[in-house]
Amino acid sequence: MEHLSHKRKVTIMMAIVAAMFFAAINQTIVSTAMPRIIAILGGMDYYTWVITIYMLTSTISTVLVGKLSDIYGRKPFILGGIVFFIIGAFLTGFSSDIFQLITYRGIQGVGAGIIMASAFTAVGDLFAPRERGKWTGVMMAVFGFSSILGPTLGGFIVDHMDWQWVFWIFLPLGVVAFIMILLMFPKVERKQAESIDYWGSLFLTLTIVPLLLGFSWAGKEYAWGSTQIIGLFAAAAVSLLLFIIVEARVKSPVLPLSLFKNSIVVISNMSGFLMNAGMMGALIYLPFFVQGVEGISPTYSGYVTMPMSISMVIISAMTGRWITVSGKYKRYALLGLPIMIAGMLIMAYMNSVTMAVIAMIVFGLGLGFGMPVFSLTVQNAVIPAELGVATASSQLFRNLGGTIGIAVMGTIMSTSLKSNLESAAVSGHAIDMTKLDPAVAGQLKEFANPEMLLNQPKLQELQQTLPEQMQPLLTKMIDMMRDALSSSLTTVFLAGTALLVVALVLVFFLREIPLRSSNSVLEPKLEEKDRNNMKSGNLSSGEVI
Known part of the structure; x- marks a missing residue:
């Protein structure tokens, strides 16, 4: 697409950004709303599945679309992804139980994976690696802005409207994005020699x-x-x-094994895997602290996460420009990861909403520096003909990291919570129900579930039904559950910190090669030895145009 004018490229980017924002806002809007939705539909044990199924289906669709879009072009897949996402979001609003919610979120995940894989690769088609830095920063800013608006809006909706509107409110935006891609995005002819x-x-x-x-x-x-x-x-x-x-x-392999002979691709993908595992696995449980431990409503819970998004938007946009100007990128990953680690450590030991806000600001700064780097390094290290599968491999490892991180952190969370509740019972901090009047014990048992902490209106409603003499017992029980939940979250955040430390160590081994200023690797023709050098990540500055 290098023959297109700069004005046309910018117009196409507007369509890509619209599609990405539609997918991103529908993902972030559920973060603060999901605890309340789960409490309404029931099924706390399946909480992680709502997130996991989305990541699972998006992961599979991402990697499969990578090679197909190299063959058929990006346009039909972005359009198809938007359609899948709209259908999934529409059906999710009609969920009557947790299992329907999981199923329809899976359909949304298919659409999200297709949109993200196609969009990031399309940027590689439009711009040379040296120019991609600023556009990568813009795309990170889109995620950041959706992270600012989404959680706050999601919390507001479940506090003041029917929860279904969390999934329906942005459906018109999906239609607009579809029309923009249909009209603006150029069509690419199929590569006839390629097989599926x-x-x-x-x-x-x-x-x-x-x-x-x-x-x-x-x-x-x-x-x-x-x-x-x-x-x-x-x-x-x-x-x-x-x-x-x-x-x-x-x-024509769907994921060429030659990619994994390239040290830059391997280290970048492993770093992205670990970063997402730590980030997603830990951040998905931040609303549990704000809503469950601190008793903050979903609306104000969104305000707590907002500072992270603001700092990420500002820094990622600046980082993208700095990369474009300097042609250097490794230094930003080396700067971003330690800041993310510091933010995660603050999360592990936070004991107030103020500390949570500070943790979010610090973590957002680290994200802003580190997140734009790894997709760029992968795209810069491969030949243009492998741009789709290389980008898909980067998205694959990030999604795998996020999905496995959420699952493992969920196991850590539930195991630690169970252990903490049992320890409280043994130590005598819990209320011994056997010593209470059976009627009183029966009433209190309604509250003896950590799920109750995530549904403040129901908790207050039930609390008002208890006689005054039982209020001290109820207060003791709620405090005990909050302490157990807080200790469990500390364990989760420390596990996320450990993963980020490993990612930082890997980045030290990431070899930096100059960013190309053209999508043509060598001129006038790419020789076999040069192709092999690119696949192994061994291009020197003299070989790069």
Whole structure:
């Protein structure tokens, strides 16, 4: 697409940004609203599944679309992704139980994965790596702005309107994004020589699904050493082996193994995996602290997360410009990750809303510096013909990290909470129901569930039904549950900190090569030895145009 005028490219970017914002705002708007929605529909045990299914389906669609968009072009997939997302969001609002909610969120995830994979790759089609820095910053700013508006709006909706509007309010924006992409985005002819890797796609899917199911169920539905969990991991391992065999033989692999010979791609993807595992796994539980421990409403819970988004928007936009001007990127990852670690440590030991706000500001600064880097490094390290699959691999590892992080942190959360409640009972801090009048004990048992902390209106309503002499007992019980929940969240945030530390160590080994100022790797023709150098990440500055 380099033949397009700059004005046309900017117009196309407006359409891409509209599609991305539609997907992003629908993802962030549920963050503060979901605890209340789960409390209304029931099914606290399946809370992580609402997030996990979204990440699972988006992960699979992301990696499968990467190669297909290299063959058919990005436009049909962005359009298809928007349609999937609109259908999923519309149906989600009609959910009558947790299982319907999970199913429809899965459909939304398919659409989100397609949109994100196609959008990020399209930017690579439009602009050379040296120019992509500022546009990557803009796209990060879109996520940041959606993170500012989404949580606050989501909390407001569940506080003042029917929760269904969380999923319906932005559907008109999806229609607008669809029309903009349809009219503005150029059509690319199919590459006739390319074939579709059906078997590779199948075995890749059969690797991802049992892998994520295993992490999601282990420690909750089944023990880590149970037959079911071991069976899922074994199935994932067998499918991975078959996938590798297929990819080594097919003409046009869905995920070329040559990518993993490139040290820059490998380290970037591993760093992105760990960063997302720590970030998503920990941040998804921040509303539990604000709403459950501190007793803040979902509306004000959104205000607590807003500072993170504001600082991320500002810094990511600036970082993108600095990368474009300097052509350097590693320094920003080395700066961003330690700041993220500091923010996560503050989360681990926060004991007030003020501390939570400070943690969000610090963490947002780190995100602003670090997040724009890794997609750019991957795109810069491969030949233009592999742009789609390389970008998809980056999104794949990020999504896997986020999904596995949420699942593992969910296990840590539930296991730690159960242990803390049992410890409180043994230590005598919990109320001994056997010593109470059966009628009194029966009333109090309604409150003996941490889920109750996430639905403040219902908690206050039930609290008003109790006689005054029972209020001190109720206060003691609620304080005990809040202490147990707070201690569990500390464990979750420390686990996220550990993952970010490993990501920081990896970044030290990331080799920096100059950002290309053209989408043509070498002129006039890419020779075989140069193609091999690009695949291994060994281009020197003299070889880069």
